Amino acid sequence: MAGKWIKNEGKQNTSAAIQKKALRALAGFLALMVLFTLLSRAASNQIVPNVVVETPGKESLSYRISASGTVKENQLCAVNVASGIRVKKVLVNAGDRVEKGDLLLELDPEDLAEKIRMKEREIQKMELGIQDYEAGQERKQSDQELERRRAGEDYQRVERSADTQVERAEKAMQEAKSRLEDFDRSAESGDFGEAEDPVEKTLQDTCREKAELLQQAETEWKEKQEELQKAEAAASQTADSASEAGSGPQTPASSGQTGSSLEQLPKAVKEAEERKEAAGREKEEADAALAQYQAERESREGQADASQRQALEDAYTQAKNAYEDAVRQREDSLTDAERKKEDAAKQTLPDSTVKSQTLDLQILQIELERMRELESSQGRIVSPVKGVVRKVNAEPGFATSDGSTVSLADLSEGCRFVAALSAEDAKYLAKGDEVILIPTAGNEEIKGLTVDSMKESPEDPEQMEITVEIRDGEMEIGESATLSLEKKSPRYPCTLPLAALHLDGNQSYVLILQEEKTVLGTELTAARVDVEILEKNQQLAVLKEGALTGSQQVIVSSDKPIEAGSRVRPNKE
Amino acid sequence: MKRRIILSLLMILAAAVCYPIFFLLAGSLMGDGELTEHLGAVLAGGEGLMTWSVLPLAPTLRHYVELLLDSPEFFQMFWNSIQMTVGILAGQLIFGVPAAWGFARYRFPFKKILFTLYIVLMMMPFQVTMLSSYLVLSGMDLMDTLWAVILPAVFSTFPVFIMYRFFCSVPHALIEAARVDGAGELAIFLHIGLPMGSPGIISAMVLGYLEYWNLIEQPMTFLKNKELWPLSLYLPNISMDRAGVSFAASVVTLIPALLVFLCGQDYLEQGIVAAALKE
Numbered sequence: 146m147a148g149k150w151i152k153n154e155g156k157q158n159t160s161a162a163i164q165k166k167a168l169r170a171l172a173g174f175l176a177l178m179v180l181f182t183l184l185s186r187a188a189s190n191q192i193v194p195n196v197v198v199e200t201p202g203k204e205s206l207s208y209r210i211s212a213s214g215t216v217k218e219n220q221l222c223a224v225n226v227a228s229g230i231r232v233k234k235v236l237v238n239a240g241d242r243v244e245k246g247d248l249l250l251e252l253d254p255e256d257l258a259e260k261i262r263m264k265e266r267e268i269q270k271m272e273l274g275i276q277d278y279e280a281g282q283e284r285k286q287s288d289q290e291l292e293r294r295r296a297g298e299d300y301q302r303v304e305r306s307a308d309t310q311v312e313r314a315e316k317a318m319q320e321a322k323s324r325l326e327d328f329d330r331s332a333e334s335g336d337f338g339e340a341e342d343p344v345e346k347t348l349q350d351t352c353r354e355k356a357e358l359l360q361q362a363e364t365e366w367k368e369k370q371e372e373l374q375k376a377e378a379a380a381s382q383t384a385d386s387a388s389e390a391g392s393g394p395q396t397p398a399s400s401g402q403t404g405s406s407l408e409q410l411p412k413a414v415k416e417a418e419e420r421k422e423a424a425g426r427e428k429e430e431a432d433a434a435l436a437q438y439q440a441e442r443e444s445r446e447g448q449a450d451a452s453q454r455q456a457l458e459d460a461y462t463q464a465k466n467a468y469e470d471a472v473r474q475r476e477d478s479l480t481d482a483e484r485k486k487e488d489a490a491k492q493t494l495p496d497s498t499v500k501s502q503t504l505d506l507q508i509l510q511i512e513l514e515r516m517r518e519l520e521s522s523q524g525r526i527v528s529p530v531k532g533v534v535r536k537v538n539a540e541p542g543f544a545t546s547d548g549s550t551v552s553l554a555d556l557s558e559g560c561r562f563v564a565a566l567s568a569e570d571a572k573y574l575a576k577g578d579e580v581i582l583i584p585t586a587g588n589e590e591i592k593g594l595t596v597d598s599m600k601e602s603p604e605d606p607e608q609m610e611i612t613v614e615i616r617d618g619e620m621e622i623g624e625s626a627t628l629s630l631e632k633k634s635p636r637y638p639c640t641l642p643l644a645a646l647h648l649d650g651n652q653s654y655v656l657i658l659q660e661e662k663t664v665l666g667t668e669l670t671a672a673r674v675d676v677e678i679l680e681k682n683q684q685l686a687v688l689k690e691g692a693l694t695g696s697q698q699v700i701v702s703s704d705k706p707i708e709a710g711s712r713v714r715p716n717k718e
Numbered sequence: 719m720k721r722r723i724i725l726s727l728l729m730i731l732a733a734a735v736c737y738p739i740f741f742l743l744a745g746s747l748m749g750d751g752e753l754t755e756h757l758g759a760v761l762a763g764g765e766g767l768m769t770w771s772v773l774p775l776a777p778t779l780r781h782y783v784e785l786l787l788d789s790p791e792f793f794q795m796f797w798n799s800i801q802m803t804v805g806i807l808a809g810q811l812i813f814g815v816p817a818a819w820g821f822a823r824y825r826f827p828f829k830k831i832l833f834t835l836y837i838v839l840m841m842m843p844f845q846v847t848m849l850s851s852y853l854v855l856s857g858m859d860l861m862d863t864l865w866a867v868i869l870p871a872v873f874s875t876f877p878v879f880i881m882y883r884f885f886c887s888v889p890h891a892l893i894e895a896a897r898v899d900g901a902g903e904l905a906i907f908l909h910i911g912l913p914m915g916s917p918g919i920i921s922a923m924v925l926g927y928l929e930y931w932n933l934i935e936q937p938m939t940f941l942k943n944k945e946l947w948p949l950s951l952y953l954p955n956i957s958m959d960r961a962g963v964s965f966a967a968s969v970v971t972l973i974p975a976l977l978v979f980l981c982g983q984d985y986l987e988q989g990i991v992a993a994a995l996k997e
Contacts (some may be wrong), residue, residue, distance in 0.1 A: 160983070162985050163980060163983070164980070164981055164983070164984065166845075166979075166980075167977050167980030167981040167983075168977075168981050170977050170980070171974060171978060173978035174965060174973055174977060175974070177801075178793065178796060181787070181793065182790070182793035182796070182797070184786070184787055184788060185786060185787050185788060185790045185792070185793055186789060186790045188787050189788065189789075189790045192788075212969060214955045254801075389791075504949050662943070662944050662945070663791060663944055664791035664794045664795055664931070664944045664945060664947055664952075665790055665791050665945070666945050
């Protein structure tokens with residue numbers, strides 16, 4: 146019992162101990178939690194980036210452009226000296242400032258005198274040359290005139306002879322033609338023109354006779370036939386009447402005739418017919434013989450005719466060709482002669498040799514004048530203007546060269562400041578804008594100058610050349626300075642510092658402060674707002690309206706990197 | 719032999735019950751990579767099945783550091799939970815204990831009906847009374863304040879019920895003796911009732927603590943202001959990237975509850991025993 150009691154008590158003690166421990170542990174846990182609360186708050190505050198915020202402003206953009214350049218002269222003055230003259234002394238160097246009338250260089254007087262003499266000689270030669278030339282021109286003129294005349298005469302002569310030839314050829318042709326025609330005509334007409342052939346004549350006569358005989362035979366035959374018919378008719382009549390009358394007296398004539406005709410006539414007719422046929426045959430034979438003879442004769446004659454005709458034809462053709470040739474030749478020779486005439490009549494081209502030579506002469510004379518002037522000034526070259534020597538193209542002991550011997554920057558014309566500006570910056574600049582020049586030497590700024598011109602730089606098309614007129618005495622030629630310009634644009638309704646803009650690919654955005662209710666209360670986080678940039682300069686950017694309101698606070702900068710959604714703490718200024 | 723079987727059965731059951739705690743502890747010490755590997759199938763839409771290992775391959779305290787040093791909101795919510803819980807328990811002490819004493823020791827008209835009402839209310843889930851509570855709180859302008867959660871819980875019936883049982887078990891003779899000695903009702907309540915019923919009170923408190931420490935529905939319904947949210951609402955969404963911290967947060971949330979339980983374990987036992995006993 147006691148043991149159980151002790152066990153119970155032990156148990157109670159253990160549970161009490163556990164209780165105590167648990168209570169202590171709970172207290173310790175809570176204390177730990179308090180500690181961690183503080184730690185975590187401290188840690189998170191450390192991590193939270195401090196940001197500087199700004200509301201979008203309504204500002205105008207000012208563009209500050211600066212470019213460095215140098216002062217250049219407005220006008221370069223060249224001092225030219227006749228070339229080829231030896232220089233004795235050069236008294237100035239590049240960069241020297243000279244007043245008007247200052248001695249620049251001296252020329253060698255002896256060399257000058259020699260050069261003058263040479264020049265005079267040259268001039269003389271040129272004058273003589275001109276004279277010769279003019280004489281030559283006159284001669285040429287008269288030669289031409291002669292030629293023209295001769296050409297005219299030639300033409301006429303040629304014309305005449307050609308005409309004659311043509312006439313002759315024509316005549317010959319006509320004759321040949323007429324001969325041919327005659328021949329043709331006689332060939333057509335046949336016997337009349339030709340010698341009679343006795344054989345043919347005989348044959349022809351024979352034919353005629355035969356024809357006549359035939360005619361006779363035919364006539365005879367016809368007569369006989371008629372007679373027969375008559376007799377037959379009479380016989381029949383008699384028969385009829387005899388039959389009718391019975392016995393009647395027959396006309397003795399008719400009956401007798403009839404009786405005799407009837408027996409004889411057919412025989413006569415037949416004979417006549419035979420005679421006719423024979424006559425016909427004989428005629429035919431005669432005709433055939435005639436025809437044959439004629440044919441033979443014609444063929445014989447025909448051949449002779451043909452060859453004769455051919456010869457005549459050939460002659461005609463020849464004569465025709467000769468005529469045509471003559472015509473053509475006439476034309477050719479006339480054309481030639483005409484051309485020669487035209488050539489001769491051609492005016493010579495206006496020759497400006499005299500004029501150019503005269504001009505050359507004038508130039509030489511001018512050069513001589515200059516040389517003489519130099520001589521009179523004893524070879525001293527002075528500066529025509531007040532200025533700064535830019536370049537000296539002469540060396541003592543050497544001859545002057547072509548081109549300017551000394552080039553001076555003409556100070557009386559003033560000077561200008563030239564600077565190069567990138568095309569992007571030059572966008573903001575316009576002619577007439579007021580600029581400030583700050584000399585590199587540390588002198589005072591020069592205000593009140595305006596941009597004179599802006600053009601593409603010849604050396605670099607990407608750059609623009611700006612020129613600013615400088616007033617007298619403000620700056621020296623050759624000095625370098627910086628051009629500075631500040632331009633204000635009109636007010637824009639929504640501007641932000643450039644630092645507030647971020648870029649995500651192609652899209653610009655800003656981070657604005659946004660209140661968020663979290664467990665820890667109202668917290669400020671960064672929220673992304675996409676914007677569109679209209680314009681910007683080196684400090685400000687102009688945003689398109691609508692993206693931001695005037696009350697939104699934009700995060701301009703932070704001490705730690707932030708992104709959309711991160712907690713921020715704005716600096717309370 | 720029988721004991722051994724019973725013991726082993728009980729051990730298995732205990733292991734099953736305690737397994738989530740080990741799961742939690744192991745997970746809170748695992749690195750992100752390991753967690754993704756195991757839980758990827760569930761949380762990150764990966765393929766396959768979820769796997770787990772009891773001991774992490776690469777244990778790390780990174781999640782605890784992140785939770786305890788880098789998350790001030792966790793502490794904000796922690797203290798909100800403490801405030802709520804302490805407030806509710808205090809309120810219950812002030813209102814619930816006398817109520818229980820009253821029910822236990824006194825007779826008054828409609829006592830039975832009232833008590834029945836108490837029991838009925840006790841059985842009702844929050845969702846049933848949610849709307850009416852909302853309307854009442856809104857009418858009282860208590861919405862979006864901690865009082866919206868504290869006040870309804872203060873007048874909860876459950877602790878009254880538990881304490882009632884204990885107060886019932888105080889010997890009547892003792893009270894009578896006190897009365898005879900001239901103690902007033904208040905004196906009796908304070909000097910006799912409370913000490914005698916302390917197990918009940920403490921058990922009610924412990925149970926109450928366990929309940930109100932894990933309160934989710936009421937804060938979610940009545941508290942819109944995130945500043946007032948309790949710890950139970952710290953990570954309603956457990957996403958893959960916050961899995962480790964969720965485990966660590968769960969472990970930290972577990973500790974006070976565990977400690978309170980250890981403190982009041984005895985009394986809880988007594989309370990449960992007392993509830994089972996009939997006087």
